[in-house]
Amino acid sequence: MKFESFKAGVWKSRYQYKSFEPVPVNHTWLWEDPTINTLLESANRALGELNAFSLIVPDIDLFIEMHVVKEAQTSSRIEGTQTGMDEALMSEDQIQPEKRDDWREVRNYVDAVNLAIKELDTLPLSNRLLKQTHEILMQGVRGEHKQPGEFRISQNWIGGSSLADAVFIPPHPDGVPALMSDLEKFWHDESITVPHLIRLAISHYQFETIHPFLDGNGRIGRLLIPLYLVSHQLLVKPSLYLSDFFERNRANYYDALMRVRISNDLIHWVRFFLQGVTETATKGRNVFQEILSLRTEAEHKLLSLGKRAPNAKQALNLLYRKPMLSAGDLEKNLGVSQPTANALIRDFIRLGLLREVTGATRHRLYVFETYLSLFVR
Template identity: 70%
Template sequence: MNFEDFSPGVWRQQYHYKSFSPVLVNHDWAWQDARINTLLEQATRALGELNAFSLIVPDVDLFIEMHIAKEANLSSRIEGTQTAMDEALMSEELIAPEKRDDWHEVRNYIDAINTAITELKTLPLSTRLLCQTHAVLMRGVRGEHKQPGEIRNSQNWIGGSGPGDAAFVPPHPSEVAELMGDLEKFWHNEAIEVPHLVRIAISHYQFETIHPFCDGNGRIGRLLITLYLVSHGLLAKPSLYLSDFFERHRASYYDALMAVRTSGDMTHWVRFFLTGVAETAAKGRDTFQQVLALRTDVEARVHELGRRSKSGLSLLKLLYRRPVVTVGEVSKALDLSAPTANALVAEFERLGLLREMTGFARNRVFAFETYLKLFLV
């Protein structure tokens, strides 16, 4: 199937609305647009450079957790949550009560990513895996009563108050199982010659068009990109997340998806997607370089603490994973007495490694600000 000849599907009349039935995607794909080839080369090179850093950076999992936290925050923001990045890294008791619902959604997303990556070690990328991930995502938050972990058996829609005035109505629930089965085959079909980055671009479009869950499709669909790359060996670690790119180009993202459904413009969507991969991978590579430079600098400063340097290095490891902490959290995580933890945090303040955020005399919160800023750019 050539992109230029692609016919996306048909609109089917239901009771008082029309739903969109996309065509199946598990087949060969080709294109005439040479720009796709250039973008594919750029995206593949940038992804390879990012992956190389994830293989050579010591204790890389510490820093991957920050990538995951950033993705969870940005992907949830696309869906309307208002949790800031530093808040996403705090414990629940530090979050204002009126913000805790949004905070739980972000934390669920972090749990969903970590659970899915772990499950990939024993379970192939599949509808079953996505259902398990969806159950974690929707646990105890808005949407928890909308069939968490299950493929939908009712009609959903995007925009509007119902399918009658919606901006887009996905396929009827009776079609979802076949469409997801076809998509799953496409992920693993070794008989067709479709590059992985093009395959996941098509897959993301198809997943968002099927909208197989009652809620949470955007977040699961964006996570699908990373799961695909990890499951097929393009990434050794889950270090690439496109929500930052999609959030900064939100209107273009939705327009590009809709253009495929309305006019079959798969070329434009794939070009947009590959641009996002190239830019995001390059940005992730640069962040790793900055992390390595910062790590060299701060560890040299911590060695100046003399007899406290061993505890200081342990605190640094904690801060790489959780750059917003309280003295109590430091005490518990490092198994230090409260006075010892307080003194260590004070030394980190003196070295310019921690900054107190609240201005309070009690219940103080400290941020590893220079590190946190690397993931806020």
């Protein structure tokens, strides 16, 4: 199928509405547009550079955790969840009661990402894995009664308050299993020659168009991107998340998806997606460079602590995973006494590595500001 002659699907009349029925995607794809080749080359180069850092940065998993939290917070924000990056790093008892529902959605996303990546060790990227991930995403939050972990058996819609005024109506539920089966085959079909990033661009569009779940489709569809890259070994670690790019270009993102459905303009979508991969991978590479520089500087400062340096090094590693914490967090995670934890915090404040942010006399929280700032700009 050539991009230039692609027909995205048909609008089929239902009772009082029309659903969009997309065509299957599991076949070879070709294009004449030379811009796609250039964008594909740039995206692959940027992705390779990002992956190189995953291979050379010591204790890379410490920093991947922050990438996951950033993705969870940003992807959830696209769906209207109002949880700040600092709040996403807090424990539930530190969150104001009226904000806990949003906070749980973000933390569910973190749990869902971590489980899905771990499952890739034993499971291929599959509908089964997406269903398991969706079930975790929906636990105990808005949408928990909308068939968590199962493809929908009723009609959903995007935008508007009902089917009557919806912006877009995905395919009828009867067609969802076959469409998702076709999409799963597309991920793994070695008999067709399609570059991975092109395959991934088409897959994200197709998933969002099918909208197979009653809720959480945006988040699962965006999570599909790093899952695909890791499962096909384009990335060793889940270090690329496009939610930040999509959120910053939200109107263009939704417009690009709709242009495929309405005008068959798959070329515009693929260009947009490849641009997003390039920008996001380049930004991720730069963040890793800054992390390495910050790490060298911080560890040099710890040398001045003498016999307290070993505990301080453990505390620093904890801060890479959790750059906002309390003295109690240090006690629990390092297995040290309260006086030792308090002494470490005083040392870190003196060295310019921590700042107290509550202004309270009890239940104080401290932030590793220079590190956290790398993920919130």
